Amino acid sequence: MKLKYFAWVRERIGKAEETVEPPAEVRTVGELIGWLAARDDGYAHAFEKPTVIRAAIDHAHVKPDAAISGAREIAFFPPMTGG
Amino acid sequence: MATAATIRIQEADFDVAQEIAALSKGRTDIGAVVSFGGICRGSEQGEPIAALTLEHYPGMAEAEIGRHADEALARWPLQGLTIIHRFGRIAPGENIVLVVTASAHRQAAFEAAEFLMDYLKTNAPFWKREESARGTSWIEAQGHDDAAAARWTKS
Numbered sequence: 001m002k003l004k005y006f007a008w009v010r011e012r013i014g015k016a017e018e019t020v021e022p023p024a025e026v027r028t029v030g031e032l033i034g035w036l037a038a039r040d041d042g043y044a045h046a047f048e049k050p051t052v053i054r055a056a057i058d059h060a061h062v063k064p065d066a067a068i069s070g071a072r073e074i075a076f077f078p079p080m081t082g083g
Numbered sequence: 084m085a086t087a088a089t090i091r092i093q094e095a096d097f098d099v100a101q102e103i104a105a106l107s108k109g110r111t112d113i114g115a116v117v118s119f120g121g122i123c124r125g126s127e128q129g130e131p132i133a134a135l136t137l138e139h140y141p142g143m144a145e146a147e148i149g150r151h152a153d154e155a156l157a158r159w160p161l162q163g164l165t166i167i168h169r170f171g172r173i174a175p176g177e178n179i180v181l182v183v184t185a186s187a188h189r190q191a192a193f194e195a196a197e198f199l200m201d202y203l204k205t206n207a208p209f210w211k212r213e214e215s216a217r218g219t220s221w222i223e224a225q226g227h228d229d230a231a232a233a234r235w236t237k238s
Binding site: 004006008056059060061075077078079080081082083 | 121137138139140142143146147150168179180200203204205206207208209210211212221222223224228
């Protein structure tokens with residue numbers, strides 16, 4: 001699946017997008033955050049406060065308990081500050 | 084005929100008067116037009132800023148604003164709706180966002196415009212970074228914006 005990162009999540013990870021294949025036991029958005037955070041210091045820094053992180057699956061906001069199965073694109077970003 | 088919203092996510096500036104005129108031109112069923120324009124301030128938390136840079140999530144920005152536009156059209160009797168949100172570098176005094184609502188009567192136009200702005204603030208995937216003499220930093224989300232959006236949730 002394709003992952004996209006925005007704002008300071010993107011800066012801390014050091015890339016705007018990537019394709020990953022998480023193991024089968026990673027079933028939800030929250031579990032995906034945990035799996036990513038263990039990859040290296042950049043990811044750990046980006047996801048150090050998981051409750052702050054917002055996520056979207058295929059362009060729609062989702063909660064941490066959302067299932068990732070079948071997702072084409074998952075995005076992680078800070079709370080939005082548009083408008 | 085169902086009202087269709089005009090939604091544009093763009094880097095270029097827009098002309099507020101022209102957008103309002105485009106919505107109401109040649110119509111005799113519109114009795115009220117409300118517009119909200121968001122403009123880049125020259126200071127944040129009392130500190131002068133040189134500019135804002137808005138990052139956005141292409142694709143989702145259009146989809147998310149489209150969902151809220153559809154909800155506004157379902158909840159209020161609107162004859163017209165235009166939403167424009169800019170991205171990229173925006174200097175103090177420049178336009179950031181525009182919401183224009185048109186209806187037969189003012190209450191629907193006022194309420195729908197306020198509803199849309201409250202949701203744009205908290206749900207549209209845009210992030211502001213400020214440039215100042217001290218460097219650049221991401222602007223933090225405000226709790227009162229979440230509270231403003233929450234009051235539109237139907238119980």
